[in-house]
Amino acid sequence: KQKAEKDGGTASTYYEAFAYPPEKQQAQLTDATLDEKMESWGKYGTTSCHSLSEWERRTDWDLSDNYNGFGSTLADLDNDGDFDLMVGSYDGISYAYENTGTSSSPVWTRKSAWDATFDVGERSTPEFGNLDGDDDYDLMIGSSNGYNYGLENTGTSSSPVWTRKSAWDLYIGDSVFTLNALIDIDNDGDLDLFGNFNYASCRGYENTGTSSSPVWTRKSAWDAPSIGQEGKYDFADLDCDGDFDLLRGNTSGTIVGYENTGTSSSPVWTRKSAWDISGVSETWAAVSLSDLNKDLSPDLLTGGCPGYGQCWPARGYKNK
Incomplete structure (x- = not known):
């Protein structure tokens, strides 16, 4: 945020200009090569955010490889x-x-060369974020045993090396499937975490440490309403009002939308069916949001898992 104020801009100006992906918030706005990264997203300062109107299927963005897992995450690793x-x-x-x-x-x-080879057991679900304030992307990886595991990038911003960082781990509870998403949901300059276990609702965890040394503290006020069993979720500003909204996958193969009708520091999740996508999968559905076509609006990769051995990690949807 401090560097975002260069050239006469403000943190909120850049936020409105980019609708930048939630999992990249801290790294994107504190990178040492901010000018180049900003240029790669478009001109800043006066460009307006693009609100979501509808989703358009983009098969050219798909990844067909099948690892019998359906969670994905995006970051500029090189x-x-x-x-x-x-x-x-x-x-x-x-x-x-x-x-x-x-x-x-x-x-x-x-x-x-970029694989995270640390074996979390079963059902890995990775999520990128800058957790140590060094301007590269680190990892939190969900598992089938109730843990979200931390991995520090001890390489560089262009050549990642993943090293176990147990100080960042979060045990959510006895689980067959643990998911997570990283986002500065209280607008205090560090990344917070949302996690769930046994396919239950996404739960808030405030980072009560710092932007370079996270401590995860349960924050039930941030919890999203229950939708029963659910898949992976992600956050972005879908209505250009300066706070993060929420998309969630469920076990009916639908992507379910929630508008943040609270504030940029105190979220309130209100159902928004206009943002839904039905028929993504026969069962589990997953969400990853990022701007994939450089149009200053968050696009979508979905995962699905209609049955064992039939999962796919990424199918593309453009934000029209």
């Missing part, structure tokens, strides 16, 4: 101005893909 991809798997490893296309037309190319 510092080249476009988003790269990591997907979860049933075998507990998280697999990486370099975007060898462009910032407006992604092409996913397997990149084993």
